[in-house]
Amino acid sequence: MKMKFQTPDRRAFAIFAPLALPVLVLVPALYFGAHRTPGVEQPALTPAASAMKVTGATFTDQDFARHVEQLKKKMRGRGFTVVVQRPFVVVGDGTPAAVRTQSETVRWAVDKLKQDFFTKDPAAILDVWLFKDEASYRRNARLLFNDDPDTPYGYYSPAHKALVMNISTGGGTLVHEIVHPFVEANFPEAPPWLNEGLGSLYEQSGERDGHIYGYTNWRLPGLQEAIKDGSVPPFKALTEMDANAFYNEDKGTNYGQARYLLYYLQEHDLLVRFYKEFYDRRKMIRAATRPYKRF
Numbered sequence: 457m458k459m460k461f462q463t464p465d466r467r468a469f470a471i472f473a474p475l476a477l478p479v480l481v482l483v484p485a486l487y488f489g490a491h492r493t494p495g496v497e498q499p500a501l502t503p504a505a506s507a508m509k510v511t512g513a514t515f516t517d518q519d520f521a522r523h524v525e526q527l528k529k530k531m532r533g534r535g536f537t538v539v540v541q542r543p544f545v546v547v548g549d550g551t552p553a554a555v556r557t558q559s560e561t562v563r564w565a566v567d568k569l570k571q572d573f574f575t576k577d578p579a580a581i582l583d584v585w586l587f588k589d590e591a592s593y594r595r596n597a598r599l600l601f602n603d604d605p606d607t608p609y610g611y612y613s614p615a616h617k618a619l620v621m622n623i624s625t626g627g628g629t630l631v632h633e634i635v636h637p638f639v640e641a642n643f644p645e646a647p648p649w650l651n652e653g654l655g656s657l658y659e660q661s662g663e664r665d666g667h668i669y670g671y672t673n674w675r676l677p678g679l680q681e682a683i684k685d686g687s688v689p690p691f692k693a694l695t696e697m698d699a700n701a702f703y704n705e706d707k708g709t710n711y712g713q714a715r716y717l718l719y720y721l722q723e724h725d726l727l728v729r730f731y732k733e734f735y736d737r738r739k740m741i742r743a744a745t746r747p748y749k750r751f
C-alpha cells in the first residue's frame with residue numbers, strides 16, 4: 457500500500473549539497489573517535505552490509521489472543537476497537553472503521569522499516585493506543601499510565617509497553633514513534649541522533665521504489681533559520697551527544713539536524729548502508745559509552 461504522511465516539499469536539498477563529504481565514513485568515525493576505548497582496536501569499515509540475523513521475540517497467536525482478551529476486559533464498555541497488527545496490538549477509540557484504517561498505517565510502517573532496517577521485533581507485545589482527539593489522549597494518558605504528556609502528538613513509553621498517540625494530528629508521529637521500539641530491539645546502543653533522526657525522517661514518509669522514503673517536512677525552515685544564525689552545532693558535536701546532551705540541552709535543532717543528515721544520506725542512496733555499517737560497529741559504542749535510554 458502506498459501511503460504518504462503530510463505534504464512533500466523538495467526545496468530543501470540544496471542546503472546540504474556543500475556537505476558532499478564521504479559522510480558515510482565520516483559520521484561513524486567522528487562518533488567512535490570521540491568514544492574510543494583505549495586499547496580497543498577500531499575495526500575497518502566493511503564494504504558489504506552486515507549479516508544481521510533474523511531473530512527476535514516471537515509471540516504465538518495464543519499469546520496475542522490472551523493479550524487482546526485482557527485489553528478488551530480492561531477497556532470493556534468504553535468504545536475501543538482492538539486490532540492485532542503484529543508485532544503490535546492497536547487499540548483506538550475512533551470508529552471501528554477508522555481504527556482499522558489507522559492500523560494499516562502501523563502495518564505499512566512495520567513492513568517498510570523491517571524491509572530496510574530491522575530484523576528483530578520488540579521483546580514484548582506493545583500496545584499502540586490511538587486516541588481520537590487531544591482530550592481523549594490527555595485524559596487516557598493520565599487514566600491509563602498516569603502520564604501528563606509534554607507533546608500534543610504522541611510518545612513511546614517503554615515502561616508501559618505502549619505507544620500513546622493523539623491520532624487526530626495525523627499518522628506522521630505514529631510512524632516516528634514506531635521507529636523507537638524497533639531501534640530499541642535491534643540497535644539499543646544507537647546514539648540519540650540516529651534514533652531520533654530515523655524517527656523524524658519517517659514522520660513524513662511515503663514509498664519510493666517500494667521502499668520507505670522520508671520527505672522534507674516542517675522541521676526544515678527552523679533548521680535553515682538556525683543555520684543562517686550560526687546556532688546549529690557542528691555534526692561532530694551532534695553525533696557525539698549522549699542522551700542528556702541531545703534531549704536536555706537541545707537548542708531546538710537537534711531533531712531537525714539529525715533528520716536532515718539522514719535525509720542527505722537517503723538522497724545519496726547511502727542511508728541503509730550507513731545504518732548497517734554503523735550497526736556493525738556497535739560493539740565499539742557498547743564498550744565506550746553509557747546506554748542511551750530516553751525516547
Ligand SMILES: [Zn+2]
Binds near residue numbers: 632633636655751
Ligand atoms: Zn522520537
